[in-house]
Amino acid sequence: MTDASDPLGAPGALDGLVVLDLSRILAGPTCTQLLADLGATVWKIENPGTGGDDTRAWGPPYAPDGAGGDSDLSAYFMAANRGKRSVAADLADPADRALVERLAARADVVIENFKPGGLVRHGLDHDTLLARHPGLVYCSISGFGQTGPNRDKPGYDLMAQGYGGIMSLTGTPDGPPMKVGVGIADVMCGMYATIGILAALRHRDATGQGQHIDLALVDSQMAWLINEGTNYLASGIPPQRRGNGHPNIVPYDVFACADGHVIVAVGNDAQFARFCDFLGLPALAEDQRFATNPARLTHRGALIPAIAAALEARTMAEVIAGLESRRVPVGPVHTVPQALASDQAEARGAVLSLPRDGAPPVRVLGNPLKLSGTPVRAHRAPPAFGEGTQALHDWLDQPKKAP
Structure with a gap:
């Protein structure tokens, strides 16, 4: 297990980048956690009227609070929120909204996952903010995107997996449609969001012009149907569930042994x-x-x-x-404990221990990126609700540094 308590070292690739994070649950937070790992300063806005990000309550398990109880850090929340500062702000409150508007004026990136049009009433929608700040990169994540007949429908990972076709491919041939074991539609949407933001920032740095990124869970899920989607487009034959079998290679499967299971990939x-x-x-x-x-x-x-x-x-x-x-090619089928305790996981920093003030450290999954010149610095534990609110006020009161 890697101890990530020391934030010193080479600067991150995104040092100096400021992100206004209006997202919650998993897709948007996955993106902003990646940006934070790469050095960006991420201010996560959480509504005090709802207790903050929904996933703070998606437990147990929770990290201990240092006083014999549970903190507000559920394991689910910790999975996608390290490296950020939590700001308690209710967008319906004029004073809090003014604080967020001041942050937007200093930010390089805004990311949100409200329903399409949901931020218009607060004056924080992409049209309004891009008109005020033409160099802003503004990323919107929703279930079905900003256009199309389903734009107003809510979107969760399970719904995206069902609508986008991946569940029809997952599971045994004689079993029901099955979701992937983790929220992979959310996670991959967060990955696409990160790529889109970095591309838009490169364009902004070259031209001075920001832009709006419109990203949908269902769109991204369909995009990573990969060979199975292309198999269908090429043949017209709908893909079928094959358990662990591969549609194009045999044998490429999981096989039982006397004391467990192995993967054979010929x-x-x-x-x-x-x-x-x-x-x-x-x-x-x-x-x-x-x-x-x-x-x-x-x-x-x-x-x-x-x-x-x-x-x-x-x-x-x-x-x-x-x-x-x-x-x-052959390998074992590990349980999660076996995988995270393996010598390979230890050598590659797959698990991090992040310190907290007045409470025991928390363990989280590491970032797989290994950058030789600007290494990932995942040194800040997931934040307690609102712990960065005063820090944001202090930062905004400081004069903006020249680029």
Whole structure:
């Protein structure tokens, strides 16, 4: 586990960038957490009338408060809010709204995930703020986007996974549609938002002109249908649920062993021949039904049971060692505890320990980016509600530094 308590070191790639974060739940906060990790100053606006970001109440579990109770930091909230300063502000209150408007005037980026048009009544919508501040990069995230027949419908991750088609591909062939185990539609939308913001900032720096980024959960989810979506567009054949099987490669699946499960990912015919050698079934590689990947796809139903029967009596260690020695891609199926406790996770900083004033440190997942010149600096724990409010007042009262 990496100790991220020391904020010193090389400057972040986005040092000096100021972000006004009007988002909540997961997609927007994922984006702004990434920006914070890269060095941006992120001011997260939270409504005191609702207790702040909805996910503060999405527990247990919660981080301890240092006095024998729970803090307002649910594990869900901590997953996407490190590195930020929390500002208690009610947009319906004129004084609080004036504070946010002052911040918008100093910000480089605004990100929000209100329903389309929901910020117009507060004068914080993209048309209003871009008219006042032409260099602003303004990112709107919603379920279905700012246009289209469904623009006014609410959007949550599960709904996006259902509408966008991924649930029809996930699960066993004879089972019901299944969502991915985490909020992947939200997370990927946050990733696309980060890319869009960085592209818009590059354009702003070159031309002085900001712009509006319109991003939808459903749009981004459809975009990462990737090969399955393109398979359908190319063939006209709707994709089917295959469990852990691959639509274009065989064998590429999870198989039971005597003491667990392993992943076998055979990418070419030479690997398949070496795989069959390990199984003690060299005839499979010579069988015309299985000798090539297209043939294996056609005869998947005959091949997979034969492979499964040959693997189920062997231990995980035996299979992994045997296939690694033959240069056949193989790996274990870890539980979450096993994955996060692995030597690889330790070496790569997959888990961070972040200090808090007056309370025990919290552990969160690390950022996978490894930048040689401007390393990620995830050193600030997820904020208690409103802890940065006075800091924002103090910062806004300081004169703006020349660029």
